[in-house]
Amino acid sequence: MLSFIHAFSQERNLSGKVYDENNEPMPGASVIIKGTTQGTVTNIDGEFRIVLSSDQTTIVVSYIGYKSKEIEVGTQSQIDVRLELDQETLDEVIVVGYGTQEKSDLTGVVTSVDSKNFNAGAITSPDNLIAGKVAGVQITPSSGEPGGQVSVRIRGGTSITASNEPLFVIDGVPIDNSAHNPGGFSRGRNPLNFLNPDDIENITVLKDASAAAIYGARGANGVIIINTKKGDGSGKITYNGYVSMANLATDHDMLSADAFRNVVTAKQPNKLNLLGNNNTDWYDQILQTGIGHNHYLSFSGGGKNSNFRFSLGHQDIEGIVQKSRTQRTSLSTNFSKSFFDDRLNINANIKAAYTKDKFDANPIGAALAFDPTQKIFDSENNALGGYFEYPISILAPDNPVSLNDQTQDVGDNIRNIGNIQLEYKLPYIEGLSAKANLGYDMTFGERKRFKPNTLRNQATSDSGEVKIENYKRINPLFNFYFNYKRDLPSINSNLDVTAGYEYQDFKSDYPSYRAYGLSTNAFGFYSAFSARNSEAFNTNEENRLISFFGRVNYSLHDKYLLTFTLRRDGSSRFGENNRWGLFPSVAIGWRLIEEDFMSFLQPTFSDLKLRFAYGVTGSQEIGNYLYLSTYEAGQSTAAIQQGNQFINTLRPNGYDANIKWEETNSLNIGLDFALLDGKLGGSLEYYQKNTKDLLFEVGVASGSNLSNRVVTNIGEMQNSGVELALDAFVIDQKDLSWNLGFNASYNKNEIKALDQSNEPDFEGYLAGGIAGGTGNNVQILRVGESVNTFYVYEHIVDPATGNPVSDNVDFNGDGIIDQADMYRDTNGDGGVNSEDRRPYKNANPDVILGLTSSLTYKDFDLNLTLRSNIGNYVYNNIASDNGYYNKLANGEGYINNIHESVLESGYQSAQFFSDYYVENASFLRMDNITLGYRVRQLSNIDLRVYATMQNLFVLTNYTGMDPEVGYTNRNSDAIGGLGIDDKPYPKARTILFGVNLSF
Amino acid sequence: MKTRIIYFSLIFLMSLGACTDLDVEPNDLVTADAVLTDVNAYQSFLAKLYAGFSVSGQQGPAGNADIKGYDEGSYQYLRLYWKLQELSTEEAIVAWADGNLPKINTQEWTDDNEFVAGLFDRLFYQISLANEFLRESTSAKLSSKGFSEGEISAVAQFRAEARFIRALVYWHAIDLYANVPFATEEDALGAEAPSQATRQEVFNYIDSELQAIESQLAEPKSVGYYGRADKGALWALQAKLYLNSEVYTGVSRYTECITACNKIINSSAYQLTANYQNNFQADNHNSPEMIFAATFDGQNTQTYGGTTFIIHASVGGSMSPENYGINSGWGGLRVRRELVNLFDDPSGLTDSRALFFTEGQSLNISDVSSFTDGYACVKFTNITSDGNPGSDAVFTDTDFPIFRLADVYLMYAEAVLRGGAGGDQATALSYINSLRQRAYGNNSGEIALGDMSLDFILDERARELYWEGHRRTDLVRFEKFTTGATWQWKGGVEGGMTTESFRDVYPIPSGQLIANPKLTQNTGY
Structure with a gap:
């Protein structure tokens, strides 16, 4: 117990x-002496001790989500208090942008x-916590x-090129969540790590415009607000730890050595002399069992007017491809204190982490394609590290094992986010307070790679390379309201x-050398x-966002709720004429359950609320300086x-001087309900989001223009x-409880207009x-279709075999073998x-389902998450x-290994644009299942x-390895x-096996 | 007191809020107004236009590409131009099955062939850059920037060179794609999709541009002008344009072709180099017959295209890369037997232009993907005339001749034979025999007037100019590219077959038909 009170005379x-x-x-409950700001919070066992002066006889006990209780203690020295759930507000105070709201008052x-x-x-990373x-x-x-x-998509993507990622706000600091992907390296890791x-x-x-419009130009893709744990004065120490073991989930579909022979x-009988005598599964050779472990220690305490929390974490996870690994050491502190009779509150947060990433050399493509009859090592090939390699005088693939073993590729990253929030309740005007938030988000990092001259690809070009890119991002934030x-x-x-x-600036520097x-x-x-030889570069990016915002929440009779928000954003990413945007929203809520005429529902329903919201949000997540005509100097090696x-x-770059925000108008109609004393609750939503100026x-x-491709505003979606x-709460008994959470969503995406669609012959973009050839595309953006719609030929199926017609058959009998x-x-x-390619299916799921089950029986608990996408198609590249x-x-x-699909298709040459490769990839995945046991004897x-x-x-x-395919292509630009x-x-x-410990 | 401190703090915080400055300018990029402030900057901009033929972007050899959506190294201007001009003919074939590249070997391309699209993008990238140069360098603009008269006239010469480059690229465009989008510096940037112009219209435009800038270009072979366009380059382009006029416009202009050839020859600025092979070696910038070249340099002009591509890709099989000044072969390019058979003796002992590597290589090509099927070609090397390797074993020093004197001689002879005025057959014969004398090392290769037929000229063009990017144009002019001749693997069959005449031009890429609805596809596609 850490809180203590000085003793004065006449106290008890x-x-x-x-x-x-x-x-x-109940640990962490607040106990305050009525009429004062003095008080304490309960410890882990729910106990408190407080000193009262002789004239103080009433305490107030409260806890978020529970009804506060005033207790006349009289002269008692020992008292037990039982708090009841505040059913009316359904417990929660929700953090919305720039403030909090009770859940029952929400209109968004x-x-x-x-x-x-x-x-x-x-x-x-935190985003995976809520999949x-x-x-x-x-x-x-x-x-x-x-x-x-x-990638995180909230209600479908609103954009095609600009980022579709939501805005992340951590403890009141909107962060730059763009990953660091230095040129010439494989992609970096998740910036939220x-x-x-x-x-x-x-x-x-925050899903709809009413909720997100307060973030204006950054709200179109929704907002994810992350709040970290705060000190609760409990004096509690917790430890969480686990060890994990990861292995490949599904094997590849390339030919085995025997099938390949x-x-x-x-x-290719004339090439048999190129085969080796081995049976090597190259893919297996680059994999490993990924061992991981995680340790986390936190400590929380506080005093009369202050609380603090401190935590230290260390995580080390190996990937299943050899060499890949991520390590993180994190530190988080939170401190809050009130001054001047609780008029001034200060809350300070610092979160810092050091992440150390190791990257594989991206040997996956080579491992799939490398001849499986070759040996891995060749002890006589000293010049190339003792690995088997083809002669360097020919253009041939590199041994994937050598590539991965000999390349060193690591990233170091220190990120530090801190802020101080000041809240001052102004005198004279009751209810008026001023809040200021001063913060920063700083990242310092380095990505470096070493390729020894014993790598085959070095022997034929650079004969050894060191490449380093540093980066520094400094994003100061200030807001005041x-x-x-x-x-x-x-x-x-x-x-x-x-x-x-609000003022926020994003500045970054990328010095690098090779x-x-x-x-x-x-x-x-x-x-x-x-x-x-060496070469050095230094690039630099900056953008700035300046905003004014306001919100009015008004409720009448606790039944009729109105929210109005307005934000004006200015962004340096756009030219003078398109720089400022205005983002309004309005929402109304109607708590039907409070109406007399709905009283007949009362015994069954405990809540019924109808919501309507409309608002405008924007997206500005494109590169910097795209509106400017810029020139780029060439290197001395390209003179x-x-x-x-x-x-x-000196090269002029392509640009669009009139580039402007993407703007999303969205409408939401929703119904919240709770019945059976809150045992069953939920919500039903209908939404429509129209994005223009895509x-x-x-x-x-x-x-x-000055390039063959330019970023520009092209249409509506x-x-x-x-x-x-x-x-x-399916079962809610003392020894047995079962809680089920289910969500289902259906989204339909449609491109409504493209700028050239008034031209009758315009097919789309x-x-x-x-991968395969170069510059080949298999999707189209076309009016009336969804984004990510495939654009392929309809492959004729031979009814005799049930397989697609191969490319060496005169199937139509016209004497010519052709398409x-x-x-x-x-x-x-x-x-x-090419005009016979047609839009065919799309990559977005029609329906996404999620099921969370938590079952507790006595000291056992069983939790699981099931997830399903339905109607998503994948091109098996x-x-x-x-x-x-x-x-x-x-x-x-x-000679290259080939994919087993050829045994069915019989293709002689590549058929990149065949719908044969577009497959239904609907899936049901058991994301995670956990069995836990609580040891009570201690x-x-x-x-x-x-x-x-x-x-x-x-x-x-789906016949490929995994039906869930990301948005980003790791292998190409x-x-x-x-x-x-x-x-x-x-x-x-x-x-994974783990423990949670607290005392 | 406390209250005052608080209020003071509030006022301080609000004063921070007064900042509404949103002018954030880049530091590592510069705007046109900030950079185009002196003659040197314009020269660097002009250098980009020349570099557009040689490198693929701002970083050598690759890393900051000019055109997007392609594998940068494979989509360098000259590499693409070379593939479409040579792989589609009997002069060359490539083993690689990169995407739809094999369809170029066999004349089976469609309008979604990425190599057809890539060159189209490259051509119009060059044209757009030239247009931008001309928009940014008007004398009005220069005056407003305070340039002196002398500086303005220096830039005026750059302008003439930019117009030459644009004319050259437009010639490539109509030669390959016939009816193409047409934009000049008069069209505002990014405003509207350009309209399609006919071959005739673009031809007329090129013709008028070349006449307009002729007086502004430097004299042939002016000192300090290597790599830049001078009057010699302009006349060579005129000769090309007029020689093929009948193909482009239906009207023959052989007399004008002869006039242009005469200007080159009579300028006395160019002589045949004694050793044929010196035109294709690491120090070929010294060749006195070079009229205009795309320049490369192992240290300063690095790319995976250009001669780096040609030299590496033509080495494979049992060849030793170091014999050609490089560290590795890419095992791709060979010649077809129909080219080899044009030489009386493929060993090179008789006609020194037969630069083939035959050891372990078969003349016949039964498997296109096998490097050893078909003779290898060692015409281009990264070895200097005195036998030393170039400055880098990956990136070659060898320049690529776009126009050289031998070609002018052959154009002269052909134009005379086709009835042009201003020249005569005896002179033509002397030009042809000067080439053959060099090739044979003595006069045993000389021909008589009666042998100098048009068919002979076409064959001689192959013997003299193979792999220099002329063949498709020549065959089309002789009506032998599609219908009139066959060679191995033409049409996709081993023995070769004729193809339909619509393939005399390439299709407008399907992506462009989408991006620009004003375009109409060439007939047949």
């Missing part, structure tokens, strides 16, 4: 214990997930990499008004001194001879959908770049050419890029042990499209 002690509705002790669509409902498992938990929120990892990037999931108290999702014998909150009993109203200003032509490998990353000298070049990097008409969320034998003439013009016989001999002096110590399985199973008809399965980092199945 009062001690006691606070219980909840189930007669369990806001869902909060509490830490106890988070996903279990070896989770590195499957919130209706309409789709969380897709880009790969199975530990700490890999994740710095935040330890164990530090998070709850995650709140048979195929080469049949198809007034809040006026007043009950107006004379007119049965409550009023809550907020108005303020040194190559190393004369020694001995110094690893520190070999630059031995380099024959050109003019006479007897080499002149460095930004997209389009292939421009040749001759009209609509998302509409329905969401249902249900929470049920190509998108969805694939017309394979593909349907969909436009009926008598021939088959691994099959299309490897599943044809010509791939075997796509080069001289070596007094004063709360110990729980548990075991978790992540990704236990996936049910799907092509315009990535959702639903293109191209050599991703494979998904793991993880088992």
Whole structure:
């Protein structure tokens, strides 16, 4: 017990214990002497001790979500208090932008997930904690990499090119959540990895415009507010720890060595001499069992007017591809104190983390394609590290094991977010307070890679390379606002008004160098001194956002609720004429259950609320300076001879001077309900979001701009959908309780207009770049279709075999073997050419389902999360890029492995645009299941042990490795499209054992 | 007191809030007004136009590409131009199955062929850059920036060179794609999709541009002008344009072709280099017959296209890369037997232009993807005329001749044979025999007037100019590209077959038909 009170004369002690509705002790409850600000909070056992002066006889006991209780203690020195749930407000105070609101007063669509409902498992970044938990929120990892990037879509994407990621706000600081993806390296990791999931108290999702409009130009994709745990004065120490083990979940579909030999014998007999005598599963050779462990220690305490919390975490997770690993050491502190009779409150937070990432050399593509009959090592090949390699005089793939073993690629990152929030209740005007928030978000990092000259690809080009990119991001934040909150009993109203200003600047520097032509490998990353050549760069980015915002909440008779918000944002990313945007919203709520005429529902229903909201939000997540005509200097290695000298070049970049915000108008109609004493509660929503001025990097008409692709505003898009969320206490008994959470959402995306759509011949813009050839796209943006719609030929199926017609058959019997034998003439013009490709299915799921079950029986608990996407299609790019016989001999002096789909399709040459590769990838995944046991025998110590399985199973008809394919393409810079399965980092199945301990 | 402190703090905080400055300008990029402030900046901008033929972006060899959506190294201007001009003919074939590249070998391309699209994007990238240069360098603009008269006239010469580059690229455009989008500096940037102009209209435009800038370009072979366009380059382009006029416009202009050839020859600025192979080596910038070249340099002009591509890709099989000044072969390019058979003796002992590598290579190509099927070609190397390797074993020093004197001789002879005035057959024969004398090392290769037929000229063009990016244009002019001739793997069959005549031009890429609804596809596609 850490709180203590100085003794004065004429004082007496009062001690006691606070219980909840189930007669369990309540730690963290506040006990205040009425009429003063003196008080304490209960400890872990629910106990408190307080000193009263002789004239103080009443205490107030309160806890968020419970009805406050005033107790006349008289002269008692020992008292027990039982608090009851505040059913009327359904407990929650929800953090919305720039303030809080009681859940019952909400008019917008806001869902909060509490830490106890988070996903279990070896989770590195906070966004994964709520996968499957919130209706309409789709969380897709880009790969199975530990700490890999994740995409979050709230109610479908509103944009095509600009980021569709929601705004993240951590303890009141909106952060820059763009990943660091330095050029020439594989992609960086999730920028949220710095935040330890164990530090998070709850995650709140603002889904509709009414809720998100307060964030204006950054609200179109929704807002995710993360609040970290705060000191509760309990003096509690907790420890959480686990160890985990991850293995490949699903194996690849390339040919085995034996099958490969048979195929080469049949198809390329003259190349049999290129085969080796081994049976090597290259894919297996680059994998490992990923071991992980996590430790977390926190400590919380406080005094009379202050609270603090301190935590330290360490996580170390290995990926299932050798070399990949992420380590994090995190520290979080929170301190709050009140001054001047509680008029001034100060709350300070610092979260800092050091993450150390190791990257594999991205050997996945090479491991899939490398000849499985070759050996791994060749002890005589000293020049290339003792690995088997093809002669360097030919253009051949690198041994994936050598590539991965010999390349060193690491990233270090220190991120630090801190802020001080001051709240001052102004005198003279009751209910008026001023709040200021001063904060910063700083990241310092480094990505570095060493390639020794014993790598095959170095032997043929740079003969050893060190490449380092540092980065520094500094984002100061300042906001200031007034809040006026007043009950107006004379007119049965409550009023809550907020108005303020915000300034945020995002500045980053990326100095980097590359040194190559190393004369020694001995110094690893520190070999630059031995380099024959080097080059250095320093790039710099900055943007600024300045905003004014206001909100009015008004409620009448606690029945009629009105919210009005307005934000004016100015962004440096746009030209003078398009710089400022205005983002209003209005919402009304009607608590039907309070109406007399609804009283007949009363015994069954405890809540019924109808909501309507309309608002405008924006998106500005595009690159900087796109409106400016800029010039870029060329390097000295890209200079050109003019006479007897080499002149460095100057290049004008493509741009659109009139580029402007994407603007989303959204409408939401919702119904909240609770019945059976709150045992079943939920909400039903209908929404429609119309986005105009869509930004997209389009292939421009040749001759009209300074690049073949330019980011510009091109059209309009609509998302509409329905969401249902249900929470049920199925069983609620002393020894047995079962809680089910279910959510379902349906979203339909449609492109409504594109700028050229008034031209009758305009087909749409190509998108969805694939691996295979170059510049090939398999998706289209077309009016009337969804984004990520595939654009492919209809492959004719041979009824005799049930397989698609192969490319070496004169199927239509016209004497010529051409595309017309394979593909349907969909436009009926008598021939088959690119105009016969047609929109076919799309990569977005129609329906997303999530089910969370928590079962507790005595000291056992069983929790699981099931997640399902229905109606999402995936282009199997691994099959299309490897599943044809010509791939075997796509080069001289070596031979490639090919994909087993060729045994069915029989393709001789690549058929990238065939719908054969577009597959239904609907799935049901057991994301995680946890069995826990609470050890009660230990007094004063709360110990729980548990075991978790992540990704236990996936049910799907998709023939590739995993049906859930991320948005980002790790392997190429092509315009990535959702639903293109191209050599991703494979998904793991993880088992984990852990303990939670507190005392 | 407390209250006053608080209020003071509030006022302080609100004063911070007064900041509404949103002018954030980049530091590592510069705006046009900030950078185009002196002649040197304009020269760097002009250098970008020249570099557009040689490198793929602002970082050598790759890393900051000019055009997006492609594999940068494969989509360098000259590499793409070379593929479409050579792989589609009997002069070359490539083993690689990169996407739809094999369809170029066999003349089976469609309008979604990425190489067809890539060159189209490259051409119009060059044209757009030239247009922007001309918009940014008007004398009115320069005056308003305070440029002196002397500076303005220096930039005026740059303008003429920019117009030459644009004319050259428009010639490539109509030659390959016939009816193309048309934009000049008069069209505002990013405003509207350009309209499609006919081959005739663009031809006329090129013609008028070349006449307009002729007097402003430097004299042929002016000192300090290597790599830049001078009058010699302009006349060579005129000769090309007029020689092919009948293909482009239906009207022959052989007399004008001869006039242009005569200007080059009579300027006496150019002579045949004694050793044929010196035109294709690491120090070929010294060749006295070079009229205009895309320049490369192992240290300063690095790319995976250009001669780096040609030289690496043509080495494989049992060849030793170091013999050609490079560290590795990419095992891709060979010649077809129909080219080899044009030489009396493929060993090179008789006609030194037969630069083939035959050891372990078969003449016949039964498997396109096998490097050893078909003779390898060692015409281009990264070795200097005195036998030393170039400055880098990956990136070659060898420049690529766009126009050289031998081509002018052959154009002259052809134009005379086709009835142009201003020249005569005897002179034509002497030009042809000067090439053959060099090739044979003596006069045993010389021909008589009676041998100098048009068919002979076409074959001689192959023998002299193979792999220099002329073949498709030549075959089209002789009506032998599609219908009139066959060679191995033409049409996708081993023995070769004729193809339909619509393939004399490439299709407008399907992506462009989408991006620009004003475009109409070429007939047949």
